[in-house]
Every structure is written in structure tokens, then in C-alpha cells.
Amino acid sequence: MPCYRCGVRQTDPERGKSPWRRGVLRDELILVCPACQESGDWTAGLESCSGCASVHLIRRLGQVECLDCGLVREPGTALVPAGIPASRDRADAALAEEVGRALERLLGRR
Ligand SMILES: [Zn+2]
Ligand SMILES: [Zn+2]
Incomplete structure (x- = not known):
């Protein structure tokens, strides 16, 4: 996994204590390289x-x-x-049902 700030990749396999720091950004695990940690504001985001x-x-x-x-x-x-796709599906299903009933009413009158 590359550094989330500068994109540099870890050269050594992570073994023992790595100078790279882990963090969480938007619920994703990210890594920060030692160089970016020196910038001081690497924890800001x-x-x-x-x-x-x-x-x-x-x-x-x-x-x-x-x-x-x-x-x-x-x-x-x-x-x-x-949650969003589920409610959208429900709305679509409700709409399809409504259209179906309307068609049935139209067809029933003929
Ligand atoms: Zn970096
Ligand atoms: Zn805590």
C-alpha cells in the first residue's frame, strides 16, 4: 500500500516496527511514509x-x-x-407497482 500523501511505496516488507504510520481516512486504512510524517500536518486529514x-x-x-x-x-x-441503493430500489419497486396498477385499471376498462 502506498503512502496516501505522496504515493511512494514501501521499499521494505513490513516487519517488526515500521517507521510508516497507519491511519484511517474516510473509513479506509491508509499509510503515511516517514518523509510525509515530518511535514507536521500529516494528521490533518x-x-x-x-x-x-x-x-x-x-x-x-x-x-x-x-x-x-x-x-x-x-x-x-x-x-x-x-442504505441509499436500498431505498432507491424500494422507490423503483413502488413506482413499478403503481404503473402496473394503472395499466391494470386501463386494461380493465377496455
Ligand atoms: Zn509520503
Ligand atoms: Zn482513542
Whole structure:
């Protein structure tokens, strides 16, 4: 996985303690290379823990976990994309049913 800021790829396989830092951005796990960490504001775009404001978060098993205080939360945005198509499908189904009934009424009168 490349650095989310500059796109550079990890040269060494991640083994032991990596100088790369993990974070969570829009419910996606991201990596930040050591060079970008030196910029100081590399945490600006990252999600922070609602409990302790740490950006030391990881994405695991569909949840976001804080590595500092252990707070785990369900990713909020994951529920939104799943909900929108479902309600749109329901609206389409309702519309199709309405059109079907209207056609039946028209055909029934003939
Ligand atoms: Zn970088
Ligand atoms: Zn925390």
C-alpha cells in the first residue's frame, strides 16, 4: 500500500516496527511514509478518535479501532452507501407497482 500523501511505496516488507504510520481516512486504512510524517500536518486529514482525539487508528474487521484508548466504532459511512441503493430500489419497486396498477385499471376498462 502506498503512502496516501505522496504515493511512494514501501521499499521494505513490513516487519517488526515500521517507521510508516497507519491511519484511517474516510473509513479506509491508509499509510503515511516517514518523509510525509515530518511535514507536521500529516494528521490533518485523518480521522481522529472520538474518545481521545488520537489519530492512531486502524481499520480492522470492518471497524475502526483506536490503538491508544482501544475505542472501537462501526464505520459510520459504511451504512450510508448501503442504505441509499436500498431505498432507491424500494422507490423503483413502488413506482413499478403503481404503473402496473394503472395499466391494470386501463386494461380493465377496455
Ligand atoms: Zn509520503
Ligand atoms: Zn482513542
